[in-house]
Amino acid sequence: MNMTPERFAQLVETHGSQPARWPEQERHAAEAWQRDNPAAQALCREYAQLEALLDALPTPVLPGLEQRVLRRAASLAGDNLLDQAMDWLLPHGDRLLAWIWRPALVACLPLVCGIYMANFFSFGISGPEVAWEEELALLALNDYAEIAE
Amino acid sequence: MTDDEALMQAIVAGDSRAYEAAIRQHLKSISHFAFRMLGNSKDTEDIAQETFLRLWTHASTWQREKASVSTWLHRIAHNLCIDYLRKDKSSLSSEYEDEHEGSDRPADAPERTQQLAALQQALECLPERQRSAVVLSHYHGFSNKEIATIMDISVDALESILARARRSLKAQLKH
Numbered sequence: 001m002n003m004t005p006e007r008f009a010q011l012v013e014t015h016g017s018q019p020a021r022w023p024e025q026e027r028h029a030a031e032a033w034q035r036d037n038p039a040a041q042a043l044c045r046e047y048a049q050l051e052a053l054l055d056a057l058p059t060p061v062l063p064g065l066e067q068r069v070l071r072r073a074a075s076l077a078g079d080n081l082l083d084q085a086m087d088w089l090l091p092h093g094d095r096l097l098a099w100i101w102r103p104a105l106v107a108c109l110p111l112v113c114g115i116y117m118a119n120f121f122s123f124g125i126s127g128p129e130v131a132w133e134e135e136l137a138l139l140a141l142n143d144y145a146e147i148a149e
Numbered sequence: 150m151t152d153d154e155a156l157m158q159a160i161v162a163g164d165s166r167a168y169e170a171a172i173r174q175h176l177k178s179i180s181h182f183a184f185r186m187l188g189n190s191k192d193t194e195d196i197a198q199e200t201f202l203r204l205w206t207h208a209s210t211w212q213r214e215k216a217s218v219s220t221w222l223h224r225i226a227h228n229l230c231i232d233y234l235r236k237d238k239s240s241l242s243s244e245y246e247d248e249h250e251g252s253d254r255p256a257d258a259p260e261r262t263q264q265l266a267a268l269q270q271a272l273e274c275l276p277e278r279q280r281s282a283v284v285l286s287h288y289h290g291f292s293n294k295e296i297a298t299i300m301d302i303s304v305d306a307l308e309s310i311l312a313r314a315r316r317s318l319k320a321q322l323k324h
Contacts, residue, residue, distance in 0.1 A: 077165030
């Protein structure tokens, strides 16, 4: 490709002053143009100065940012464990089924808790042998007060 | 499978360690980009937090054939910065003078200091997309194709933006 002053300027403005960043297919022609052309050399020097100044601009420092971002990440990951548990409990994919299944599951929780608590605590109900005698008395239509004595 | 693919698959699967590794790997670049776009640490932190929140919530939308994870994250940050700048430009304040590394280094010569201040001001005065293109090209070393992907424009359009930005910076420094 033939190099022109306009194309050379465009290359430098677009890719910078370093030949290594110029497109490979035009690099050879552009380097030859630069070698033979004082105006091209001057243009490259100007852009090289600009790049050196850009390099010299201070790098931002953001103290504690990484810790704060990681702290938030940890809380997000915590939420995800709950989500994973829910995903395990709920059927995947079918949103409609999930919408029915989730309230049903929540509604069943008090029932399960009630069964467990009733099984664990007697709440003053006597043993089965006494209950059996009481039941026989009722069936025989006996005076319940006599048995109780 | 590439490193990027393995990382993103792990994040999609809910692996918090992979997520933390991604943050450690990309946070510096993302936060420096946001700082150079916005010029203050508070907004930079908001952008960084939001970018990595989206990494966690939108990891499944990443497509390896379209962009590397770094390019994808910079695209998110770029879009957030542009939204931020357009939403409330008036509230932005520049802390660039205060927030930089190497404050204990020997002072630059006065002329050099003036040049740097002029360049900083020229950068801040560039239109958003020109500033983004220069920052991504010069400081982050992305290729023009990658920057075009980040900015969601064609390579030709990007090259036109870059040329205008560099010409403008050079002209400002001459004054």
